[in-house]
Amino acid sequence: xxxxxxxxxxxxxxxQPDEVFLAEHEEDDTVVLELKIAPDDLGKVIGxxxxxxxAIRTVLQAAASSQRKRVRLEVLGQE
Numbered sequence: 313x314x315x316x317x318x319x320x321x322x323x324x325x326x327x328q329p330d331e332v333f334l335a336e337h338e339e340d341d342t343v344v345l346e347l348k349i350a351p352d353d354l355g356k357v358i359g360x361x362x363x364x365x366x367a368i369r370t371v372l373q374a375a376a377s378s379q380r381k382r383v384r385l386e387v388l389g390q391e
Contacts, residue, residue, distance in 0.1 A: 326353035
């Protein structure tokens with residue numbers, strides 16, 4: 313459920329929603345979500361001083377805690 317939530321939020325923000333890729337895996341007791349987006353949309357997702365990505369992470373933590381899970385969202389750089 314948290315993966316779908318992040319995907320929905322990010323796709324709502326970007327100009328190229330088809331280029332949003334979200335991978336999910338577990339490390340210890342934490343679900344790790346790795347987000348890849350188009351380089352042009354990186355600024356929209358991160359926001360000024362990281363405010364947008366921090367807001368997404370806050371919503372994600374609230375959703376995960378209701379399911380008694382720990383979640384970490386990482387934005388991967390483009391290669």
